[in-house]
Amino acid sequence: MSNQSKPVYLKLRDMIAAAIIDGRYREEEMLPSVRALAAEQGANPLTVAKAYQQFQADGLVEVQRGVGMYVARGAAETLRKRERETFLKQEWPEIRGRMKRLGIAPEELIERT
Amino acid sequence: MSNQSKPVYLKLRDMIAAAIIDGRYREEEMLPSVRALAAEQGANPLTVAKAYQQFQADGLVEVQRGVGMYVARGAAETLRKRERETFLKQEWPEIRGRMKRLGIAPEELIERT
DNA sequence: TATAGTGCATCAGTGCCATAATACAGCGCG
DNA sequence: CGCGCTGTATTATGGCACTGATGCACTATA
Known part of the structure; x- marks a missing residue:
């Protein structure tokens, strides 16, 4: 009822949020690249980017162009x-x-x- | 998070289900016509019809063409x-x-x- | 028969979602 | 510099769900 017909980018967002809260994605550490996570989840890189975008807009994830994204402190x-x-x-x-x-x-x- | 961007016909479906369970729409009695409920809720008649449709498919609501719909026994x-x-x-x-x-x-x- | 009320089928429009194919910009490293 | 990795912007396309306007078939009632 709550996890079947939900858009992919929202499911990804929830997965990422859970991973951050649980500490599987640790603060100050790099999280999987857009292309890597896309390949792992069988999704489109753009869709993954859209999921990540929600977090950087909130300052929970910071970006270093050409390097990658990492979890912000206190995220x-x-x-x-x-x-x-x-x-x-x-x-x-x-x-x-x-x-x-x-x-x-x-x-x-x-x-x- | 759970009731803002949900489709209208699903909200209506939940409303109707709640009304049946609570007995506000009693069994064997007519329930509001498609147009009437649409006007009351500010929705399109077809959208209301789509909500009703889910119930008649399950046999919880029965239809008399040209008359209206009523709540089935034991619904x-x-x-x-x-x-x-x-x-x-x-x-x-x-x-x-x-x-x-x-x-x-x-x-x-x-x-x- | 005439009228007004039912539900329902058809067709069309709109917007979101997901994908694709590129191309571009920044960084690290040999 | 050249290569490979990052994220990002652009444009286009297909699919799907939601909503809507119109007209039709059916029924009860006068």
């Missing part, structure tokens, strides 16, 4: 804070309302870890 | 069961993973009702 923390906020203020209320409508008690979900 | 229960299943098996695992990544404990969410 992981910034990302986590931001996503955490949007989750709490936007997504969770909808999810909670949905659960109420469907008659799902929160307690039965926590057990499953 | 509310069927809908709730189905949505409940897809929520538990598809949506919740993703949400849970997201919460873990963002460092959100489930307990702090339950308090808020």
Whole structure:
């Protein structure tokens, strides 16, 4: 429902964001080149570039022309804070309302870890 | 993040589903005509028709040409069961993973009702 | 029969997404 | 310098989803 018909560049954006937050792409380190990630994911380089573009616009990723892109300092923390906020203020209320409508008690979900 | 750029006919579909589950559109009763709901929601009649179409394909809504559409018997229960299943098996695992990544404990969410 | 209300099929327009083929600009290194 | 790697800009194209305007078939009612 949430990950099937979504545009490719948005899926890539989410993947990259998750990798940064999880530390798989570490700060101050280079991240895969546009062409490399495109080949790895079977996508078009331009599509990957479009995904990266969202991050450099926010200052989470910095560019050195002719060299590559690296994760900015504090990017992981910034990302986590931001996503955490949007989750709490936007997504969770909808999810909670949905659960109420469907008659799902929160307690039965926590057990499953 | 989840309700801004979503297609209109999908928003309408969710609205209608919620109305059926909540009993605001009762079983065996007529539901608003395509044109009426379109006028009420400021949408195009065809867009509303497309939303309705999803339900009649599943047998949750039945059509009488020239008369209108009514909610099938047991539609509310069927809908709730189905949505409940897809929520538990598809949506919740993703949400849970997201919460873990963002460092959100489930307990702090339950308090808020 | 006449009218007004249904849903529905057809055709067309629009915009986003993804891809492709180039070309260009900056950097590191031998 | 020359080569190879970076990211980026440009233009064009095909596909697809969404939306819309119009007209038709059907039904209930007077």
